[in-house]
Amino acid sequence: MGDPGADDTDGTAPTAAEVMLRSLREYGVEYVFGNFGTDHTPLLEAAARLREEDPDAIPAFVTCPHESGALSAADGYAAVTGRPQAVFVHVDVGTQNLGAMVHNVHRGDVPVLIFAGLAPITHGDEPGARSSGIQYIQDVYDQEGIVEQYCRWTGEYRPPADPDEFVARALELASTPRRGPTYLAATREALETTVDSTPGSRSLTDARPIAADAETVGRVASMVRDATAPLVVTSKLGANRPDQSVDRLRRFAEAAGAGVVEQRPTALNFPRTHALHVGFDPKAAMERADLVVLADADVPWEPPSERPVDADVPIVHLDIDPEKPQYPLWDFETDLAVRADPGATLAAVADRLESEGGEPDREPWQSEHDARLRGRADSLDAQYDDGALTPAVLTDAIDEVVDASTIVLNETTTSKRTVLEHLDLERPGSYRSPYGSGLGWAPGAATGVKLAAPEQTVITLVGDGSYVFGNPTASAWMAAAHDAPSLTVVYNNSRWNAVRTSTLDQHPDGSAAAASVPESRFDPILDLSHAAHVVDAHTSVVESVEDLESALRAGLDAVERGDPAVLDVRVEQA
Incomplete structure (x- = not known):
């Protein structure tokens, strides 16, 4: 280890900050999405020197006004590429400001490295020593503990250890x-320390899961052959290597x-126009099934306390x-649990079925x-006849402008099922939704998706409550500043509809219901087009219903010109 005060410009050993930045790039990280603080000064100086x-x-830095x-x-970038990216935040307050998005990447199985000072x-x-009173206030006993239960690993870099090893x-x-x-953390002093290290010197383990063994594949194939109406329930199968995963499920469905x-799909798992796609309600489909196969579905039916099929129907x-060790309680009753890659196992079973003919x-x-x-068409016709601008009508209009180059992000919360039912997507990778329940994901995710797929059109569908949680001014600036325009369509029903429906479900004849659950309403209504005016965005x-098509076309034209666009659509509940 070199002199802690040494300067890299004279040929001495690099600082730990330099090694970390170089290591990130050597291991395939393209971007650092950063909200920077006083604890990042060694990294900012190292980045400027290395550039x-x-x-x-080093990775490109994407400045983000909110953590x-x-x-x-x-998250959005990793969703498209499958490769982990880095997020830089500062100390305890910056870590806390990540908020519910930590929950989302945890539940959604999204690879990302969070670094905090x-x-x-x-x-x-000494380089990096305390220079401000705020650094006393930001000193806490266990900063890693803030996010530890959501992370696959947490650690603190402390010299004389090799920083490359920690990044790897x-x-x-x-x-x-x-x-x-x-989650990786380090003090300024640690980052300023000079080290003897070679960035990217390690070979990262690629421990991909494999298909079930031949005996288990044969057993599942036999169960499929004996069934007259087998059913697959999935949530996340298409999120990882989507082209391969969706094709594997298609092959299995057709062979079986x-x-x-x-x-609750987090990605497109199966072409939604395919004749074997039977929707988004597992309990309704299970009424017909005589064999159920759960494939990468953390919460395969609701409520979980009730087995949705007869005891003689195997699951x-x-x-x-x-x-499911990451869930404190997981009480779904199944008959055969197979620890293996779900997509690879379905493909192996499909091979077995196809080889046997029939x-x-x-x-x-x-x-x-x-x-x-x-049924969908009849319901839509009735809503159009009424002239009602419902979530279904809005989604049907969006479906008309979606093409093969579109990626749709869906965080509409209580309209999510409606969006799924009325958006006929087919292409792997064309759909993404958070698996977690942390609202505010979509506005920021759109920037990451667009950076990962600059030639594709990104359309973000978001509820009014979720849009507000997504820090819309910060998100609009981020999209404009980093040349990542997308069309955001806000399903604005002027309420937290999940709060309203949950209250009515539990207390249908209560006082809150009689008063129309006032705590669920936004009154006066929010003009959600206004936030994007912090940049030169197109808003409407x-x-x-009459204005809907022209508004969507104008929004997409703005995105084509390179401008973010936000449509605040005032929807009625059907």
């Missing part, structure tokens, strides 16, 4: 199933004659961790699919 030598030696937007943007621990003239470890455990966030239900659970009977699920589409308020 002078070679701008490509939650930074983490959501990293720590308050300096020394006084005097954090990225490796973020990417190893089950994927998720990791199996219907597919997407329960097979395919998952890399079928006991054509499965697909008619029961095809009839179910067709009946669902007829839409209040009628």
Whole structure:
């Protein structure tokens, strides 16, 4: 280890800050989504110095005015690429400001490395020592403990350890199933220390799960052959390597004659126009099923306390961790738990079924699919006849402007099922939604998705409550500043509808119901187009069905020109 006060410009050893930045890039991190503080000065100085030598030696910095937007943007980027990105925040307050987005990347299995500074621990003239009274206030006993239960790994870099090893470890455990966030912290003094290290010197473990063993594959194939109406329930299968995963599920469904239900999907898991796609309500589909296969579905039906099929209908659970240790309680009753990669196992079963020949009977699920589409069309016709600007009508209009180059982000909360039912997406990777319940994900995630897929059109669908939680001014600035325009459509019903419906469900004849649950309403109504005026965004308020198509086209034209666009659509509940 070199002299802690040494300067890299004279050829001495690099600082830990320099090594960390170089290591991130060597291990494949393209972006640092950062909300910076006084504890980051060694990293900012190192970044400026390294850019002078070679701008490509370190990740590009994306300045984010709010920490939650930074983490959501990293989430969106990882969703498209499958590669973990870095998020820089400062000390305890910056870590806390990540908020519910930490919950989302945890529950959504999103690989991301969060780095946070720590308050300096020394006084005097040493590099990085305390220089402000705020550094006493920001010093806490256990900063890692703020996020520890949400992370796959937490650690503090302390010299004379090798910083490259810490970066490698954090990225490796973020990417190893089950994927998720990791958290690394360091003081200014540690970052200013010079070290003897080679960035990118380690080979990261790529521990991908594999298919079930041949005996288990044969057993599942036998159960499928004996069934007349097998059903797959999935949530996350298409989130990781979507082209491969969606094709594996399609092959299995066609070989088995199996219907597919997407329960709380975080990605497109199966083409939604396919005749074997039977919607988004697992309990309704299970009424017909005589075999149920759960494939990467953390919460496969609701409520979990009730087995949705008869005891003689077997439930097979395919998952890399079928006991779900990340959930304090998990009381879903299954009959055969298989610890293996769900997609690879479905593909192996499909191989077995195809090799044995024979054509499965697909008619029961095809009839179910067709009946669902007829019911959807009849309901839509009635809403159009009434002239009502409902979530279904709005989504139907959006479906008309979506094409093969579109990626849709969905955080509409109580309208999420309606969006799923009326948006006929087919392409793997064309849909993303948070699996967690931390509201405010979509506005920031849109920037990350656009940076990862600059040639594609990003359309963000978000509820009014979620949009406010997403720090819309910060998100609008971030999109404009980093040339990542997208179209945001706000489903504005002027209320927290989840609060309203939950209250009515539990107390249908209560006093709150009689008063229309006043605590669930935004009165006066929020003009949610206004926040994006902090930049030169295209904005519009839409209040009628007649104005809907032209507003959507104008918004997309603005995005094509490179401007963010926000439509505040005042929807009625059907």
